[in-house]
Amino acid sequence: MTSTCAARRTRDQFRADVLAGLSRPQKRLPSKYFYDAAGSQLFDRITELPEYYPTRTELAVMREHAAAMAARCGPRCLLVELGAGSLVKVRLLLDELVAPAGYVPVDVSGEHLRGAARELAADYPGLGVHPVVADFTRPFELPPVPAARRVVYFPGSTIGNFDPAEADDLLGRVARLVGPGGGLLLGIDLRKDTAVLEPAYNDARGVTAAFNRNLLVRINRELGADFDPAAFRHRAFYNHERSRIEMHLVSAAEQRVQMGGATFVFRAGESIHTENSYKYAPAEFAQRAAACGLRADATWTDANGFFAVMHLTAVP
Template sequence: MKAALSSVMENQLQNNEFLRDVLEGLGGNRKTLPCKYLYDEVGSRLFEEICDSSDYYLTRNEADIFAIHLDKIAERIGPEALLIEPGAGNCEKVEALLAALDSPKGYYPIDISPEILLDAERRIKNGLPGMQVWSEVGDFTQAAVWDNLINIPSRKRVVFFPGSTIGNFEPLEAECLLELFASNLSPGDGLVIGTDLVKDSVTLERAYNDSDHITEKFNLNLLQRINVELGADFDLSLFAHRAFYHSLRQRVEMHLVCLKSHSVSIADTKIEFIEGETIHTENSHKYSIAGFNSLLTRSGFEPVCFWQDPAETYVIHYAQAI
């Protein structure tokens, strides 16, 4: 009974935080929503479809790097490592690396979606018998979800952060996040992290406006999630997906454009929308190698080496905590 009550209270707390963030984000002159809320169970599944689309090169080119350089990456990580993956999602990217490591201590995935995480944990344990998995449900940007690491002794800890997820954060936020990673590591511990390189706007914008309109569904699903979980009355047909490359800020911006002036009720609050205004839902910053190395250095890491795909569009960095 206590476990059931605890689960109910946890869901209420999460919904209260969600409501607070939504009302705060939509209450300003420039409407925004935190991108972490894109990744509920439906959003996570849609993102998997995006990664498989022909226009979204990032996942494919990152996979090429791991396929070509997997042994070198595993060798660089070294034996008896505990692999920590913030925002693990379905954990598919980590399986080959775990299999290639020398006597890994285990795997510590963190994700806000308990359903996705549970399925992934079962698959990893089935595919890699004997692999220790300590799943943590929560927001990896919050220090509390890292606390249980103290109970897992290991020779070396390595944070695994692929998928150019670091690009979703503003530069100062990215620096703070990397500092959080570093604070949970000891000198000599590692970081394996993926970044998308700065490139032409045509390639970038096609990746975030795929021809199958999956990214559009992914973006609009955030409004549907607000409807379902917070009892709002968004009419999804009154919003359109828009993504474009901002060259000065070196980032792709993702928005939902209001097609007609109207109001939306969320809890006891009414939000007014004006035709043409947008809800800014996500950024994807692009980095040069030198620029990202500078960010690593400012955040408590020493850049060690990197690997690129054959087309040199994407980078996997290895850095060590100072």
């Protein structure tokens, strides 16, 4: 009964967010809803595309510096991964951690998370793996695992998907979650030439376009809307003024979409803003984190300066 009630609350929140977003002058949908089972699988494919540099670059940084990162985390830490996905990068860190107290992957896509967690637990039989199905942008409870220190691992530059005020709110909540002296190990996508940035979100095979449109497929399936996903074009571009990639679904023609008792009218060329991906400079991000109670202790980057992993400590 409890899981049924939780699922109903989750769907009610999904419906409320979609209705509110589509009612705005600039229609918008929260990017966190990309990640149903199909969306998670599509994103896994995106990370393997030749145009998509962030994942392979972050993995290279992790492979080179995982031992130093683990030393910053310290022995007997409880590692909490936000937006855990397929649990690929964390293995590089787990291989170097000294006697970790446990691992808590947190993700909104329950089916995908539980499957990945089972695989990881089988590969690390001495590690307590405690998957938590939750929206990490909202308060959630950690399992009561005794540990010397809590460390949140937030890879993949997902922090860039949050608008600045939202990012500040999340950083503040992470600082409170880990407590004074706790840590945050964070991936950040850095500013770079648009010749590198824009193809990463406009791949030649159309996987990112399918990922973007899958959000409409999910809304149809779970909320009873009647979107025609094929009637929307994928568009992604770099907004220089705001230092972010913007991803949109653009209506190819004038059309109406029904959802429940609501009707939404789209002009030809009108878009739904589905995602932002902010790009930072390390010093700029360290300043932002400091205002949220997190002190930057170490930064590791690749030779091209495309991507950074930062370790931050929560201060009293």
